[in-house]
Amino acid sequence: MRSFLAPQTIKPPSSPTPSSPISPLCCLSTSILAASTNKNHLIQSLCKRGNLQQALQALSQEPNPTQRTYELLILSCTDRNSLSDGVRVHRRISDDGSDQDPFLATKLINMYSEMDSVEDARKVFDEIRHRTIYVWNALFRALTLAGEGLEVLDLYRQMNMSGTQSDRFTYTFVLKACVASEELVELLNKGKEIHAHILRHGFETHVHIMTTLVDMYAKFGRVAHAAHVFDEMPVRNVVSWSAMISCYAKNGKHFEALELFQETMLAKTESFPNSVTMVSVLQACAALAALDQGKLVHGYILRRGLDSILPVISSLVTMYGRCGKLEQGQRVFDQMKERDVVAWNSLISMYGVHGFGNKAIQVFEEMINSGVNPSPISFISVLGACSHAGLVEEGKMLFNSMVKDHGMYPTAEHYACMVDFLGRANRLDEAAKIIQEMRIEPGPLVWGALLGSCRIHCNVDLAERASRRLFELEPTNAGNYVLLADIYAQAGMYREVKRVKKFLKSRCLQKVPGRSWIEVKRKLHSFTSVDEFNPHKEQLHALLFKLSSEMKEKGYVPQTDVVLYDLADEDKERIVLGHSEKLAVAFGLINTSHGEPIRITKNLRLCEDCHLFTKLISKFAEKEILVRDVNRYHHFQNGVCSCGDYW
DNA sequence: ATAGGGTTAG
Incomplete structure (x- = not known):
């Protein structure tokens, strides 16, 4: 690696830059000459002003860019999200041997990561010989964001073997890696292992790390583990509180979420909830249809001035919708100054779950007319609305337009909606055909939708076919067995009912108890x-x-x-x-x-x-x-x- | 010496 203190190249006086005619004085001192041709300062200020193209132009005339110059160039490319310019800067860095500078390597990894080009980030990492903890961390972050959690954990093992010590940042990244992967069950143990490392290295008082741990257990559905970590935290801040409340809200413990918010956070601490806290609290109110609580929370949001924050408003719309207060939901929506796709989705699904299918479609069209592009969730919401209202033809048209006009690939959820409304309308053959022709592997959602329709129309044959697949896909979901037993019971096939129930018992599976x-x-x-x-x-x-x-x-x-x-x-x-x-x-x-x-x-x-x-x-x-x-x-x-x- | 991390909308 070339030293940044190496003597600067001196341009021969015969090739002066046109903008700086040589004065006699310049010839007297090489250092003065060097200063006059040094474009580092210029490049840096161009970068800061967001003038990337001129900065790159100046870069080509600067023989000795400094580390700071490169850093600003990299950040500028990141801001612009210009991969080609980023590659240009990277190439220049390699050309003068600065690519072995760990500081710049870190910055390059971050740049590529921001540009969703994790392969390039990985290349930077592979090529640098001296890997500081910053370099490792940057790659961990990049891979985690790209959903490559397993890869992070493998590298983490390599890092530990190489003798590089984790720092407080490493732990947050590798904990996140545990949940940034499909293989959730396996990685829970990995997460517990890292939890042990954290305690062994004395980080149990670190708020950031412990909050990440709470969140990791939350995402694994391990509410008791999360609560244990949270309870043991010596210091908590608003993010820790939000993480724990969100843990309860996301894992069906809605009462606990509200209780923690009202009776502990508000009543017994100095921590002020922020917009993120409110989103989780509203989610819990929505799930419980706790309108009075929801209204109190709405009042609190107004008093704290959080009522202009988009996610908060969307959650309010959802809360009123799920509490059966459509007018209020619409009113909150109407008062929004700007509307993002999530807010529109909230409104669409509000009308959808209440069975106002045409209204939901109308809102969906209004959204498009107002210039907001539908997201995959918009389609799930509007297709679901068609399902609840029995709007079969409309649903089919929307599904086709999703593919044709919006270039989206239907996900399992979209297919499940189709199967659902076709099946409900007793068009079971058509529904089965959809499943046959799906461009992705039909999962439990889709088969479950078919089984549900079989229950409505008491179709034992098709139900047996669907449930056979379901039992393979999710052998421990008691709901599927109960649904099949339900169909047998309707058909008066009590011997079959008994068989299914015996099977459930032998597997120690239990139906979720009904609760109101x-x-x-x-x-x-x-x-x-x-x-x-x-x-x-x-x-x-x-x-x-x-x-x-x-x-x-x-x-x-x-x-x-x-x-x-x-x-x-x-x-x-x-x-x-x-x-x-x-x-x-x-x-x-x-x-x-x-x-x-x-x-x-x-x-x-x-x-x-x-x-x-x-x-x-x-x-x-x-x-x-x-x-x-x-x-x-x-x-x-x-x-x-x-x-x-x-x- | 410098750099970077946790909670959020259907």
Whole structure:
């Protein structure tokens, strides 16, 4: 490597640059002459002013660019996102032997990484002999961003063997690498190993590293591990809090997310939530349909002046949508000064889950007309809307336009939407054909959509085919087995039902218990059908029994096919009457005032009997009831449901 | 000597 202190080349006086005519003085001292031809300062200031082309021009006239000059050139190329110019600068650096400078190598790796050219970053790394920890870290970061987590972990092992010590940055990069890869399960152990390194090297007090650890366990779904790390942290900042709240919100622990936010972070610490915190909190409110909590959070957002931040507003739209408050969601959206594709997507899927398919399509078109390009998620949202509203032809057209007009490749989710709305419309052959002709391997999402449709139309043959694939793809997902058993039960094939249930038991697999929530006077109440300790249980059962008897006189026939046990009819009736959703309805009838709608959330799909029961209640009790199940909204009013019995 | 890291929208 050439020293940067090497004597500078002196240009012969016979070839002066035109802009600097030689004065007699210059000939007296070589150093003065060198200074007058030195373009380093010029290049640097051109870079700072963003004038990359002129800087490159000047570079060609400068025989001895300094390290700082190269650094600014690299940064300037990165800013411009100009790969060709970056390569030019890189070549020049190699030409004068500076490519063995670890500082510049680090900068080059970062540059290539920013330009999504991880192969070039890797080349820089491979060619440099003296690898400082900065060089290693830069490559780790580049590979992680490119999703090459496994490669990072392999290099990390090599680095440890070469005797180079990790620093505090290394740990955050390799922890992220553990989750930046498809092979999540295997890498959990790798992450735990790194966790041990971190403790061994005394970094357990380091906020950045420990927060990354929390996030890593969160992404592996290891909530207890994440909470343990978080609890042990001696110092936490707003990012740590946000990471832990997000961990709960993303892993289905919505109550815990709200509790940590309200009862711990706000009440007991000096940490101020920021926009990122609010996004996770709103997500939890949305998931629980906790409208009162959501409104409080909205108020808080306004007071803290976070209401102009795009992700926050999108989350607000989603929260109001998922709480059944479409007008509020629309209002929040209308007040936005600028709208990005995520905000539009929030609005589209808000109308979608409520069954307003045409409105969702209209919003989708408005988005395009306003000059915002649809993202793959826009299509998932609008196709999902078509599904919920039974808009088969519209859905097919949108799907085709995604490929033709927007040049997008459909993902498994897009195909699953297609299969879903074709299947629901009892066009099962067409749905099966879509699966056959997919340009990617059909995954569990797609087969699951087909199986769901088979359940609606009670198609045992196709259901067996779909479930065979599903059992191969996700052998431990109890939901698939239950769905098949459900179909057998509908078809009266109880021996098959028994077989499936026996199989479930032999594998120690359990169906997710049904759970319903209702928010009354700012407090969330949760119900399951098996909870013996619920203080309201007796009262609710008595009320349900009374209602059921009254409605039976008016023609209600309990839909007991959903019960997977071969029992006497009256036992089946007792079971469906104890479903969590009915308990929540009963609780709502007792605890809401006249004219106030009941709003319920459920973690599974609504069963036939609960659907029928709720429809009738909405008529006989003259009560508006909103139920959000795992897929969509049901708006019950005067004996009718907004889904048109099609869900 | 210099450089760089964690939480976010369907």
